[in-house]
Amino acid sequence: MPKYSIQVNGKTHEVDVLEDMPLLWVLRDILGMKGTKFGCGRALCGACTVHLNDTAVRSCSIPVSTIGQNKITTIEGLSEKGDHPLQQAWEKFIVPQCGYCQTGQIMNAAALLKRNAKPSEEEIEQAMQGNLCRCGTYNRILQAIQSVSGRTVIG
C-alpha cells in the first residue's frame, strides 16, 4: 500500500492505506479521530464535513491520494478548548438532539463564516443545504449561526 503524509489539525501523519481510501475513513479508522461522522458516503448529507485549507469538504468523497499538502482541519482541531464561537453558540441554543450530524454542521458553518462573516439568512440556508439533520434542528442551527455572524474573529 502507498504511504501518504497528510496534515491534520496542524500535525503531520504518515498513513499507509489504499490510495482510494476516503479521508473520512483515514481519520476515523486509521487516526482514531472520530468526531467526523459517516452518513452517506456520497457527499449527500454533510455529516463528514471537514476543512480542506479553509474550505468545507465532504471527507467521505475525497480519496486520500488527492490531499497532498493541503491542510485538513477536523472538529477536533476547530478550536483548542472546544470554545469556537460556533461551538459556544451551539451550546447556548442547545442545538443538538441526537447530535450525530452536528460536528459536520459546525464545520460547515465555520467555513461559511470564514469566507462570509456576515451571511444573510438566505446565504446561511444555501451554504448549509448540504448538511442533513434528521432530528430537524435546522431552526436552532440557523439561530446559532446568526448569533455568531458579524462578530470580530472567527476561527
Add this chain to the structure above:
Amino acid sequence: MKIVPPFQKKSGNVRSEIFMASRRDFLRIGGLAAGGFVLGVSFFSCNEKGKKVASLAPSVYLTIHPDGEVIIVAHRSEMGTGIRTSLPLVVADELGADWSRVRIVQAEGDEKKYGNQNTDGSFSIRMFYLPMRQAGATAKFMLIQAAAQKWNVAAAECDTDNGQVVHKASGKTAAFGDLVEAAGKVAIPPLDQLKLKDPGQFKMIGRATPIIDLHDIVIGKAVFGIDAAVDNMKYAAIKRCPVVGGNVKSYKADKALAVTGVLKVIVIKGGGIPPTIHKPLSGVAVVADNTWAAIKARDLLEVEWDLGPNAGYDSAAHIEELKKEIVKDGTVRRVRGDFGMAKKNAKKVIEHTYIAPYMAHGTIEPPNALAVVKDGNCEIWACTQNPQGARDSVAEALGLTAEHVKVNVTLLGGAFGRKSKPDFIVEAALLAKECGFPVKVQWTREDDIHHDFYHALSVQRIVATIDTNNKLSGWNHHLAYPSIGATFDASVVQPSDGELGQGALDFPYDVPAIKVETHDATSHIRVGWLRSVRNIPQAFAVGTMVDEIAEARKMDPIANSLDLLGADRSITFNSEIPKGAYPNYNEDIAKYPWETGRMKKVIERVAKDAGWGKKLPQGSAMGFAAHKSFLTYVACIVEVKVEGNKISIPNVYYALDCGTAVNMDRIRSQFEGGAQFSTSIALKSEITIKNGRVEQNNFDSYKIIRMPESPKNIHVSIIDSQDKPTGVGEPPVPAFTPALCNAIYAATGKRIYKLPVDLGA
C-alpha cells in the same frame, strides 16, 4: 352484522411475542413493572488511598458517593429526545441534588434490574416519571433521617437542597457525601411513606435543562455506536439479498479477497419468511482491517441469489390492488350507530381515497454494531433502542443464555424506531463468533435505504355523511396496509388494534354513526415502526377529511373541530370495539380516557397563538389539524406560501397538553424537530419497490428536507398541567401533515389525497 376477528394470533415464535409485547401492542405497561428494585442500601468500595468507604445506593438508578458525587443511571436509550437528561433530572430534583455534582451513567441492557428499557412508544417519561421521583425521594428520606439523628432534631424539620441536608431552624447543613455512611443504616422507607415534592417545590422539573451530552457533541467527543472501539477490532460490510426472504445461492469472492486488507468472506444465513426483527437478512460479509476495505471488497462480491417469493413484488401495483379492495366491505373493527342509515339519510356524502407510501427511517448514523465473542461470552456495543431485546436476540443466535451476553448502549445517531430492531447487532455477533476477534458491522447508506424495516404504504377510504341539519351524521373509515405483525408472522394480513388505535379506532368526534373497517394486505418486505407509526397516514386521512367536512358544512375549520368534539367528555371506545380492548398505548383507558375538553383547550390555544383568521397575502394560507397520540393532545396550525409548485412554510404553531412538562426545552425541541420530520413525510419521502427491490439508494433519491425548505418559525405552547406526563417524541409528527395539506388547499384550492405532496401531478 358480521364481525370477523381481524386475524388469529398464533402462539408460535416466542421471541416475536416478546418484541411485540415490549413494543406497544399487546401487554399493558402495568404488567411490565417499572423496575428500580433495591440492590442494597449501602456498599463499600476503596478510595484512591485504599481506605474502605461507604456509598449509598437505595435504588438501582441512584448511588451517592462519600465525596458527594451523585451517580444517576440512565436506563433508556438516548436517540435525541433528551431522555438521558430528562429522567435523571427528575431523580435529582426529588433528591435535592446539586446538578453539577451529578454524573450520569448509561445502563447496560438488563431489564431484570432496571425495568423496561425498550426506548420507543414515547413512554419513557410516562412510565418512569414516578419511579424516578421515588428513587430520589427514597435517598432524600434516608439522608434526612441520618442528619436529623446526628443533629438530634425532628426529620420533619429538615429538607434537602443543592446536595445538602438543611435544618432551617438551626441553620445547620450537612453535605450528602458526609451522610452516606449513616444513611446506609436507615431502613428503606416503603413507597407509601415517601413524601414527594409539591410541584411548587420543583427546581428542575418544568424548567429547561440543557442536555448533558451537549459539550461532548459539539467538540466531537460524544460516543455513538459507530465510535465504539476495542483492541484488535476488525470491520465488516455485508452484501444482503435485495429481496426479503431470498437467500444466497452461490458467490464468487476472488475479487473481494484481492482487496488489500480483506481478511475473510463469510456467508450469513437469513431469517427467511417471516423476516422477524431479530434475525439478519441472508448475505455475504466481508471482514477487513478497515471500513473502507470492507465496503470496497463487499461491492466486488459476485453473488447469485435465490430471490424467493417476493421477487415480483411491485409497490405501485400493490397500491392499485388495495384501491380495488378498499371499495368493498371490510372487517368491522369499530361500530357506533348505523352508518348505512346515516348514508341513506344524508344530504351530502363526501368520499375520498388517501394514499401514503413506504418510508425509510434515514437515521444519519446508519446501523452499526460491535461484538466481541470470547470464552462463551459475548459483549456488544451498539446504538440500540432496545438493549434487552438485543441481548436476548444475540443469546439466541449464538446459543448462549442472556446472562452470557452484555449489551452496552452508546448514543444513537437518530433512531426513530429503526434501532429497536436488533438484526444488525445479531450480524455483528455472528461474525465475531465466526472470526474469533472483535468485529464491527457497518451499514452503508445504501444498505440502510435498501434493507430497512419500512413504514408501510397504505390505502384508506373515508366516507363522511352530512345530514339535513348540517351535522356530521356518519363516518366510515376503511384501511388497508401491511401490518407490522406480518414481520413476525407471515399469516397476518390485517392491522392490529394497536396500529388502528393510532388515529383510526380512536376517532373522537361526536358522530352518531361510526364504522371502521379493515382490508387484507399482505406484506412482502420488512415492515416496522417509524416515529408515530400508523398515526402518520391515519392522521393525514382523518385530518384532511375533517377539513373537507368543515368546508362542506360551511364552517371555519377550528369551529368545526370544536363542534365535532362536542361537550367535554371522557371517551373509552371499548363498547364500540368488537374485541373490547382499545389499546390506548398500553395505558388503562378507564384511567386515561380520550378527553375532548383537553383537546378543545389546545385547539383554542393554537388558534389564538397563530392569529387564526387573520388576512394573509395571496398565495399564503393557514391550515389546521388536531391529533392525539401517545396520550398527548396536539393541535397544529401550519402557514404555507405557495409559488407555482413551490411550497414554503414560514410559520408552524403547536399547542400541546402532555400533562406534567418535565424538560421544557426538550419538549420544544421535539416539536421543532417533529415539524421538520413531518415536512419530509409530507413533501419528500417515498420508498418504492420494483421486482422486490427498493428503488431508492441514498439521500439523492430518498429525500428528506434540507435547511432551505424547512419550516422557518416553529411556535410551541405547552399547556400548564399537573396530570400524568405523557409522550413528546412522536406526538409532534401526526397533526403536522394534515395541517400542512389543509393549508395547501386553503392557498391553492387543491386537495391533497396522496403523499408525498406533488403539486405538479
